Amino acid sequence: MARRLARELGVDLSTLQGTGEGGRIRREDIERAAASARPAPAAAPAPAPTGAAEPLTGVRRIVAERMTHNFTTTPHFYLTAEVDATALTRMREGLLAKVEAASGARLTITDILIKVCAQALSEQPEVNVAFAESGGGPAIVRQSEVNVGVAVALEQGLVVPVVHHADRLTLAEIARRRSDLVERARSGKLGLQDLEGGTFTLSNLGMFGVDQFQAIINSPQSAILAVGRVRERPVAVDGAVVVRPTLFLTLSVDHRLLDGAQGARFLERVAQLIAEPYLLLG
Template sequence: MAELRVPELGESIVEATVGNWLKKIGEPVSAGEAVVELETDKVNVEVMAEVDGVLQSILHVEGETVTPGDVIGEVSSGTSAGAKQSQDEPKKSDEVQVSHSPIPASPEVPAATQSEETVMPRETNRLEDGSMTKAGDGPHLPPRATPAVRRMASEQGVSLDALSGTGGQGRITPADIVSSQQSGEPPVMQRQSGSQGNATAAATNHVVPPREAAGGVDNREEHIRLSRRRLTIAKRLVEAQHTAAMLTTFNEIDMSAVMDVRKRRKESFRDRHGVGLGFMSFFTKAVVGALKAIPQLNAEIRGEEMIVKHYYDIGIAVATEGGLVVPVVRDADRLSFAEIEQQITALAKRARENQLSLEDLRGGTFTITNGGTFGSLLSTPILNPPQVGILGMHKIEERPVGVNGSIVLRPMMYVALSYDHRIVDGAEAVRFLVRVKELLEDPEQLWLEG
């Protein structure tokens, strides 16, 4: 029997959430084949089988929190024939679990009710002296069953309290549930009657029933479990506002010169380098130039020290279905426009395909985020700790501006700099934005100054 263990997840990652099981109980697996996905706050990790065999048990179901070293499943040596037998004839063993591929919630029992009420800790029947009891030995001890069996019972409408477990130490097994149904024992949860009654009343009175019968959950609400990444994003953003003296200052940039360069050079640039000439390479170069002029924005607070960094690893915020991630362009000051565009394109593609590595996300000295991609005209970006500065780009929009005593239309962009006022003064923040503005309105400086 080979154990599936949670691997080391990388620096600063101490736990993960069990995601999608890629194999079902009884299905054959090959050595090196992915069996289950784990979600972390940064990337998703696949757990591979170390031997050829059959997935024998699932010890942690989707949504459970695990830590490095935890055993989450077991693979036994076997063949596909053995796998078929395990699928067709459930063995009376406490090691055989039901599949935990995602199970759609029934319309009668909402998903939130199932996950909260039927998935119980594994060892609720452990006595103070460490011994185990069968279900029913004590007046208040719940039946001993794995979360998998509890979910199966919930789906089938079977009460575990009415069953006697045939597994080890009185554990209720999938076979016990199947046997109870074959013997005609009535299920305790009469889920159909409540929902049918509501439906009948609705048809008679021409009103929509406000709530489901089971659990009292509003049937107009959808309960969605937050991913590990989304939970961590929420936690870090709140921490950023609680721990930093965050302030935002604004300016606007005339994008005429940059747009002119892009218009004249975009075809030849793509032919030579295989990527488009976007705005992000201009902004990355301009930010590096401004950070060299105002180094406090390329720093972090560590204890009672300010750590000023003389390297420029620029984080580029990328929106994905799972949430915002910030892959890092390393040593941006040493890269050409083409190399920056190539790296950003590759990182964004990997981010949207959920293929980023921990190294892609680690570190970063300053961040750029582009809300203009989605039409944002003005916003106040939140710091990405432990960084002390983040630049927000926005939508380019033609606006009337005064030029040499005349009012003309120019493509203008508002930019926002959020910064940690503990080590960055307002004057320095304003000077930083002014320097970014100067470099972008005269982009030749970006080439002349490297």
């Protein structure tokens, strides 16, 4: 009976160790061996996509290729700080009329942040560097200019026009240049010179209601600063909980160029200039 069942189920009795008395092979032993030898059921086919594939073209394709390259080849690390924005918002409100009269542009939080980044970069030139591959291997390029790129979201993709020599400009001059660059970006009238030469990038998504995020470094630059919205939040001041306008900063850093302490010192200085923005006017 055992031999007949084994033949029917395709089980080789010589490979079995019986569990019956004296090592006798039982029906259960044969059925168990047959069950374990059965191939696993084939996996269900992956569901077919329900939408139509749309090729990436133009700016969107370029952005996709660059972001993939930058994120996969650059070792990122991230530093985050929450900053009291009380003085920042007050200074902006106090300078609105003056800056608009001088430049014809409306002063924004982004304009002040460009000035903040430029000031911090000029004070800490070890951050104002770029990565390069030379004949002798990896190299650090010490930048001779402070040029701050500003990420601008368009329907067709992301562009980063550059405010050149931002460390030499007043807030009114920065507001005028930033306004002009953004307007020409949206109308498709940026020139190559408007997109080249950046040494650092600022990405502000606060106007979209974003609290904080991590941005991808614009290689070969050393870092990018991601800024969230100004929002009233509870904070501790002199042992008491009060409500203040704050914002979150996240610095993405290329670990090939900077270590944690260097990145932290830079972010600390940026945070100080935001908390005490009148230092920019000194």
